[in-house]
Amino acid sequence: MARTVSLPRTARSTARRRARRTLSVLAAAWLVLSLTPPPAHAALAEVYVALGDSAAAGPLVPNQIGPDYGCLRSDRNYPHLTARAIGASTLRDVTCSGAKTTDMYESQDTELGDVAPQLDALSQNTTLVTVQIGANDVGLTDFIEDCLNLLPPPIGDACNDDYNAGGQDQWRVATDALRPRLTALVSDIRARAPQARIFVVGYATYARQNGCYPRVPIIRADANYIRATLMYFNQMLAEQAASAGAGFIDLQTPSAGHDPCASPGVRWIEPYVPAAPAAPFHPNALGMRNFATIVTTAVTGAR
Structure with missing residues (x-):
């Protein structure tokens, strides 16, 4: 028969204290583990929809891609490059050369057939939207080309006087008329893509102060008028984006000196006679790479 061994009183007290300490340590460890949050899951990849006109599409920048070949859309435009940089799971690039705000809602007629309304690309799972639109609504590209002047005054005529007849700047009038349409557009984007962060993208620098006649045949007064007009237009875009609760991405400031x-090799926007594959007064491949860096920084920093 086994004998029961009785520990001395002091030994029994020491054993009980050790047992209590062990239980306390285990309880504390359990409490810490229960209060520690589980490791955060990696952020879900973006579902990115790019809306806009030729400034976003990249006409003639290699490589031009389909299925909407009439949109003159490049696979090296800033939406494609941004999508790669942010690791987007999905890119729906529906930017299209010649697009106006009406083409967000209606089919757009291109030289190679109609394309669907751009807002049709949005869905409930869209998480990121960039929209660069409005220049064609007021005819800014035609305006710049209209100011080309192969012969300076007094033989050639300045164009800026033509747009200020009666003391009213018709480009500012057209720009201000666009304000409610842009605010409504952001609201309609949000209605179709309620989870999305929305960014309105501005336009780059198309004319530097005083111009550079005759390298770009736009005389000084007209170059300054174009510059002021674009600055006012971008200011309008920024104001309407803010009033609609969207972000604004400034391309004009960082593109100064790259006009x-x-x-x-330095310019991001090609002149009337391009030296790189791009449409006149549109971004080239270098411009698109730099715009992608700017857009990527904006959309990732705003998360």
Whole structure:
């Protein structure tokens, strides 16, 4: 028969204290583990929809892609490059050369057939939207080309006087008329994509102060008028984005010095006679790469 061994009183007290300490340590460890949050899951990849006109589409920038070939859309435009940079799970790039705000809602007629309304690309699972639109509504590209002047005054005529007849600047009038349409557009984007962060993208610098005649044949007064007009237009875009609760991405400020007057390899916007594959007064591949960096920084920093 086994004998029961009785510990001395002091030994029994020490054993009980050790047992209590062990239980206390285990309880504390359990409490810490129960209060520690589980490791955060990686952020879900973006479902990115790019809306806009030729400034976003990249006409003639290699490689032009389908299925909507009439949109003159490049696979090296800033939406594509941004999507890669942020690791988007899905890119729906429906930017289209010649697009106006009406083409967000209605089919757009291109030289190679109709394309669907751009807002049709939005869905409930869209998480990111960039929209660069409005220049064609007021005819800014035609305006710049209209100011080309192969012969300076007194033989050639300045164009800015034509747009200020009666003391009213018709470009500012057209720009202000666009304000409610842009606010409504952001609201309609949000209604179709309620989870999305929305960014309105501005336009780049198309004319530097005083121009660079004759390299770009726009005389000084007209270059300054174009510059002021674009600055006012971008200011309008920023104001309407803010009033609609959207972000605004400024391309004008960082593109200063990279306008059509700059030398090849420096400029982001091609002049009337391009030296790189791009439409006149539109971004080239270098411009698209830099715009993608700017857009990527904006959309990731705003998370």
